[in-house]
Amino acid sequence: MQTYKVSIRETSNNAIIKFEVNQFITNHQSFEFENIDDAKSSPLAQQLFYLPFVKKVYISGHFIAVERFNIVEWSDVQDEVAEQIEAYLNDGGIVITSSEPPGKKVPVTIYAESTPNPSVMKFVANKKIVNALFEFTSIDEAQHSPLATALFHFPFVKSVFIEENYVSVTKYDMADWQDITMELREFIKNFIADGKEVIKAQAVEAMQHSHAQSEQKFEALDDTSKAIVNILEEYVKPAVASDGGNIQFISYDASQKNVSVLLQGACSGCPSSTYTLKSGIENMLKQMMPGKVETVEAING
Structure with missing residues (x-):
């Protein structure tokens, strides 16, 4: 089972700290809670509201943002909060109990952006869709990415590259971008909006293992x-x-x-x-x- 890791990120508002998680904790959904009663659908948020300095909790796909009352400084408590969130997640704690109603789509926008490579089009999302970069040059390589696998069913798709908030698609010369860009943009948009899995957990685990190996290589x-x-x-x-x-x-x-x-x-x-x-x-x-x-x-x- 993959281990959750939590890192601390400051924001432009000194009352709010983001606790970023190394994997997605909601299905591309976002939730905001004003108090412990408001957080009935989130055991994690309720747990945080037991801390007397917590004013508001915001949970998104890969992070938890917490706003504090002025009774403490984040520098005094942020490490403890990060450890608490990490322990909660690794103990199998539930983040959200009530999911979106069946059939309700996650708000997402996608726009197409040309690249210096005439064979490649970049499809950019308004939210983070993966936590690392992945490249697939065939449907066999794409077994850990449902999105890449689906894209390879288009006969003109040659390779797929996925990073934080975008998907780069390389096409074969048989097709022109003016004929296929809209189709691909709508397909990627609907795939993400339907809450489908972009990258399987096994691929994320393999990537983290690879990242650890890369760090060892760097030190050498x-x-x-x-x-x-x-x-x-x-x-x-x-x-x-x-x-x-x-x-x-x-x-x-x-x-x-x-x-x-x-x-x-x-x-x-x-x-x-x-x-x-x-x-x-x-x-x-x-x-x-x-x-x-x-x-x-x-x-x-």
Whole structure:
């Protein structure tokens, strides 16, 4: 069984703290409770209202936001609250008892956004749909993603890339985006609105195991490789994510001063990826790590 982990996130309102969970705790639904009587449908919220400083509880797909009265400061109690929520969830505590009425859809909007790769369209949701990134290049690979599996039943879908709040779809040349974009947008919107599972729990567990292995790999890297990874994470990943893709460090050859990276999603096979690598990523690494990096080469995912 997957272990729940809770992390603390500050908000723009210093009276409110978000306790983010490493997996979804409601079926893409959101609930707000003003007091313990109002929270009859949520044993978790009721548990929190027993704390004298809790003023309001908001529960969403992957976090619990708590507003406090001014009798305490969050810095004094937030760790204790996070531990309490984590223990409650790991003990099998119920988050919400009453579900949405049958047939009622979860409010969701999806818009289509073009990417630098003419074969890829990015479908962006107004809410978080997964907690990690997943790439599927065939229906066999997509067995842990009901959404990706369903998308592969469209004959023009070549690959599917899913990250926090969007789905990138790569098409075969047999179809034009002007003919299929609306169909895909409506399909993805209805799939999420119906409360269907985007990624199965087994895939999330496997991803977390993989993430733990990645952290171990990072610690085993030499100092130069670690510096390259940090630069890619901070400066490059956000830019390629906005285009519906992802980049991962593969290796660093000190003798050749060469960096190998993996391109995924919209970045994979993109005609402009070579230009981006040479004029963008390669130049950045050469400037930020003089004498250490000369070339960057990409492997398409």
